[in-house]
Every structure is written in C-alpha cells, then in structure tokens.
Amino acid sequence: MTRFFSLLILLAVSLPAHAAFNIFATVPEWGALAQEVGGDKVSVYTATHGLQDPHRIEAKPSLIARARTAQLVVATGADLEIGWLPLVVRESGNAAIQFGRPGYFEAARFVSMLEIPPVLDRTLGDVHAAGNPHIQTDPRNLLKVGEALARRMVELDPANATAYVANYQAFAERLRTALVRWEKQAAPLRGVPVLVQHKAFPYLQNWLGLKETGTLEPKPGLEPTSSWLAGIVAQQTAQPARMVLRAAYQHAAPSLWIAERTGIPVVVLPFTIGGTPEATNLFSLYDDTINRLLRAL
Amino acid sequence: MRTTLTAALAAVLCFAPSADAANDAALAEIRAQVKQMKESYEQRIAALESRLADAEKTAAKAEATAVQVATAPPPAAPAAAMSAFNPEISVILQGQYKNMKDIPERGITGFWPANGHSHGDDHSAEQRGFSIDHSELVFTAGIDPYWRGNLTLGIQDNEVEVEEAWFQSLAIGHGLGLKGGRFRSGIGYLNDKHPHAWDFADAPLMYQVLFGSHASYTQDGAQLKWVAPSKLFVEIGLEAGRGSTYPGTDENANGANAGAAYVKFGGDVGVANSWLAGLSYLQTSAKDREAEFEDVNGLAAQGLFDGTTKTWIADFVWKWAPDGNPSDRNFKLQGEYFRRTEKGELDCLDEEGVGNACDPAMSGATVLSNYDTRQSGWYLQGVYQFTPNWRAGLRYDRLDSGRRDFGVNANNLLVADYRPQRATVMADYSWSEFARMRLQYAQDRSMQGVTDNQVTLQYIMSMGSHGAHKF
Structure with a gap:
C-alpha cells in the first residue's frame, strides 16, 4: 500500500x-x-x-x-x-x-x-x-x-x-x-429614500443617488429582531422610505413584514448574475436592477 | 509499515532536481532559449500595456463626461505599525452545566479504559454541575511565502496544554501539502475538528473509546497529503508520528511509533447537496500501557498491554441546503464506523496489594497472557438548521465489545461482553456565527447496568479572528 x-x-x-x-x-x-x-x-x-x-x-x-x-x-x-x-x-x-x-x-x-x-x-x-x-x-x-x-x-x-x-x-x-443608458433611465431614482434588509447596496446607492434611511438587520449579518423591525416601522412616519430593497439570496420574511405594516413595496434585486431569471450577464444584471427599482416608484 | 512510511516521507522531502554535470551544456542552451523567450514576451507585454494605458486615457476622458465619477477617498494604506504583523489570535470560551448520575469511575464497559490510570479526570464532560471546559487560545499566521504556522493552547486551572503546534507548506504545489509538528490527525471525519466545531456537547462514544477523553488522535510528527487534479475531490494523506498518546504509548526510540494513511473523496450532487467520504488507517504500538481492571472476585487489578493496535475508520458526511444556500436552512447527516484490532500480551498485576486473582499470595507475582481483541462501533447523527438561528439534532451511538481474548488472564479478570449505546438529542441557538448556546439530552447506556439520563446546557463563544472551519 x-x-x-x-x-x-x-x-x-x-x-x-x-x-x-x-x-x-x-x-x-x-x-x-x-x-x-x-x-x-x-x-x-x-x-x-x-x-x-x-x-x-x-x-x-x-x-x-x-x-x-x-x-x-x-x-x-x-x-x-x-x-x-x-x-x-x-x-x-x-x-x-x-x-x-x-x-x-x-x-x-x-x-x-x-x-x-x-x-x-x-x-x-x-x-x-x-x-x-x-x-x-x-x-x-x-x-x-x-x-x-x-x-x-x-x-x-x-x-x-x-x-x-x-x-x-x-x-x-x-x-x-x-x-450612459442606465444613468439616463435611472434619473428618477435620484434622491429616493429606501430601506435595505442587509447593507448590500451602498455602491448601488452611491451610483444612482438612492438614499438609505435604515437597515432591517440591526447590525450587519445579524438576523432582524421584532423590536428592531418595530422601530423601523415607527421611523416611517418621520422618514418615509419609498421601498425596501433585498438581495435575492436573502430570506424574504423581514422585508415582507415591513412591507405589510408600512405599505411600501419590496424590491428583490438580483445582486449578482443569476439572482433573478432576467439577470443572466453583466449587462442584463444592471438592466434588471434598474427596471425593478423603477417599477417600485 | 512504519519504516516504509518514514522512508516514503523522507524520499519526498528530499525530492529535488539533481542536475548531472554532463547535461550542463544542454541546460545552458535551454536557459538561453528561455531567456530569449522571456525577453520577447516582456517586450510584447510592455507594448500591450502601453496600448492599454493609451486606451484608458482616451476612455477616461469619455467617462469623465458621460459618468459622474463618485469622489471617494483612495484606499486606506495598510496599518504601518509593527502590530500589523501580529498573528491572527482567537479565543474560544466553552463551558456547561451538566446534570447526570454520580458515578465515581466512569468508563465504557467492554473497552480498554482509554484514560489509563488517572483517576478523577477533571475533563469537564465528566463533571457534574457548572464547569468551564478548557479555553482555547489560537494563534495563526503566515510565516513567510512558503510556510504558515498555528499554535493552539488549551488553558485550564494550573495547566496549559499544547493542543496543536504545527507549520504547513504553502508553496510546494502539485497538490502537495506538508504539515509538521503537533497536529490533529487527518483520519476519520471528526478527528481534526476541535470541540467548538462539534454539533453535540460531547464526542461520539466511538471517539472516546478510540482516543480517550480528548476524543481525537494527535500526531507529533509529519503529514504529507496530496489532492488529485480532478473534478472529483480526491485527497490522500500519509502521517508518521511519535505515537505517544492512546492507543500507543511513549517509547524512547528512533523512528515513528505511529503511522496513518487516509483517502478522502468528495463532491456535489446538483446545487443542493455536497458530500465527503473517507477511509482511514492508523497503526500504533504500545508498551506497558496500563489500565484498571476488575478481577473475577470484584477486586482491583491492573493490566499492562504490549502490542500493536490497528484502527480502521470509514466516514461519510452529506450536507443539504436549498439552492446550496445554507444560511437559512440546511441539513447535515454524518456517520462513522470503526474497527480496531489489538494483538500482543497482557500482564496482570496487583499494584495495590489487595490479593487479587493475579497475585493472591501478594508476593508481587504477575500473570502474563495473550491479548487479542477485535472491536467495532459506529455513530450516526443528523443536524437540521430550520431557521437562521436555530438547529436541532439527533445522534445514536453504538459500540460492540466484540472478541476479547485475554488468554489465561480470562480466568483472572472480568471480561465483559457488552454493547454500549447512547441516544442524544440537542437544540442550539446561535446569536451570530461567534456565539452559540446548546441544550442537550442524552440517554447514556455506555456502562453495563447503568442508564444515565444526562442534561447539558453548553455555551460556545469565540472572540478575535477565527479562521474558516473545514467542511
């Protein structure tokens, strides 16, 4: 042997x-x-x-x-x-x-x-x-x-x-x-306040001028607690966000919970290629991201 | 086996290209050719890079008009302080509350007491009530581009134990990896996992009978492993070591007292399933390995074993996660089976002078006999994570004392024939990947005639930079 x-x-x-x-x-x-x-x-x-x-x-x-x-x-x-x-x-x-x-x-x-x-x-x-x-x-x-x-x-x-x-x-x-095309399309998104489930999109926010008003995770990587989410809901009156963003790989519950109580839409973003059926390459990834954001306005 | 293993390791260590003087001329020619090729490539690269740079300049202008470039600070320079070279340090805090029967000398019936002669081992798994396990202090760092090192200390009251202290190669290539020093052997599945990475508060019974209270075989020696260049994961490992821990004993000798070999296979089935399976072999030898026995009249007797131990372990792990994303839900099925034979001699004595069957006259006489055993056992466990924070698991342990031939000492010592078993259920909650609390219930029938219902509440907390865990 x-x-x-x-x-x-x-x-x-x-x-x-x-x-x-x-x-x-x-x-x-x-x-x-x-x-x-x-x-x-x-x-x-x-x-x-x-x-x-x-x-x-x-x-x-x-x-x-x-x-x-x-x-x-x-x-x-x-x-x-x-x-x-x-x-x-x-x-x-x-x-x-x-x-x-x-x-x-x-x-x-x-x-x-x-x-x-x-x-x-x-x-x-x-x-x-x-x-x-x-x-x-x-x-x-x-x-x-x-x-x-x-x-x-x-x-x-x-x-x-x-x-x-x-x-x-x-x-x-x-x-x-x-x-050039994406930035023209995304112009209406500039200054739009959003909630995010995880701090997954600071670069997207920076690019398109979205304004993050809060995160559903109390700390990065920690699961949302009900008391933290209740605080986010309360914050909506003072600082109303237009939508809540979630990366496709994350589980749905926290963002759906917020959507139900505040009436704002959940936007599931592909985050990377394969995150959504539409995001199949490096171009359709951003096409789909912008389309999904625009639909929620 | 032992010498050939050592020879194989030595051969590979010494494996270096040796140029023959007669070939010098040919070599010089090849070198010149290589140099020429290199120069021509370098010129081409330089040309291409300048093209790339030109293209960027024009592109940058276009970008400046088309794209509003975010003004962000340049990447921070790495911390210049000497502390930047400090190793990664992590500390594992582990402790528990345990409720179980008061049994002065715990053991597993039908098997050699792996903890030898030491009475009242203060390993926390055997303590009732509140206790802290040893805290683990881990230092890891790259040593230079060729080597990486690790030191793992187990710290307990009045005691610091070197659990692991090894260096590992980074630059051999060809799929080869060399490790030297003290390290957890690569045999089996659970053997190289530290207790904080276990899915239950204690080790499977089979690891306790195989290797004692640490439930892991540790080598002081060298390990050479090779990963095959194939899509199917195939890893072959060879180890040679001092072999001073159970089932071997420390021998003042040259060469290696322990040799191990293993092969592991692994892969994926679809996106949701991954698996790993292995077969391992460990051979050790023992001299005067001592343990407490009971004689046929219930008196204390001591046994010394001289001989060879051969251990085979077969292991497999299957992991499932929906879409291959384990963060939400996942399931892990894990099982291992062992077979061990020991052949040699058993010397029965009466150290305490109680007049046992081996020395009824209390004259200091001993009885020497054959010792020949063949034993086996297995465990199977499943752990299901059903939400991001919660997991629940079931485990079943079973051992078979098998054949135990004590020769003439069968007339003196109690030779139990027993099948120890244990059923365990656990649930744990993790606040983050660094903090976990576990509640476990076990019905332990590892001692003949005793059914011990054990409840354990355990915490595992890790601080600092702790490296990734193995599959």
Missing part, C-alpha cells in the same frame, strides 16, 4: 502543467468578467451562484478540487470570502493561487471602498475592516476591476495577451455605452 502511495506522489510531482488557462471565480460577477476578458482562451469555474449568500459558503470538497487546477483565483476580497476561501486555497495544494501570488486576484483592491469602519469591534456586527465588499452593485467598478484583471491575465498568460487586451477594451466600450 505504501508503495502505491509513494508512486502516486511521484506521479503528482512529475505531472505536466495544464494546457487551458483555468480561472476559479468566487462569485458570478467575477466569473462573468473573467469570461469577458478571457473569451475562448480561458476556462472559468464559478464557485457560487446568485442565490447563495456569499458570506456563508462552505469550504466544500468540490471547491478544493477545482482550486487545485486553477491558474488564477478571482475573488472579491475585503473579507467577503473569509469564511471559506482561505481554507479552499490552502487545502488545494496549489502554490500558484496562494495569497500574495499573482494567481490570487482580489477585486476590492482596485476600487474605492465605501463604509470602511472607523472602529473594528464584533459588537458592531459582521463588519469588514477593508470596507463594504459588495462592490459589484456599481457597474463603474467593473471597469476598474476589469482593467486590473486584464493586466493580471496578461502577466500570467502572456501568450494570449493580445486577446485579453482586445477583449477588455471591447467590453469596456460596451459597458460605457450601457452606463
């Missing part, structure tokens, strides 16, 4: 590198972005889908197996994946994708972070030291992240550099056109 094991180990040491450029994306938005930049030169595996809570993923064996053969991990960073990604990366035995290596890419490093907490204390809930990690809700961040990602892919896979640069430029062009 030991001879068998030794043989396997020696076999592993002498295995050749894989031909395809494998990318392991933690969440659907980075999977889609990597696909836009990589085109047919890359094989993208996305670890989660739009109906999963990105804070609460487990370090599943299937993820370790996929990380094992990846040349590049594309993560959000800012501690979003802290509950599972460090373990997956370490357990994979893949030296190229360890933290600090070029094969480990964190999107949050390339955008301006919002809600950086002045004090770090768990009594304030599930706060992220680097700021709010839900950066993908502002499509302008895709330009910055996409550019950095293209650079990283060129560095790691120079043979396909031309394709990566060209793909990124084409994508950025389409995105800029779409941005």
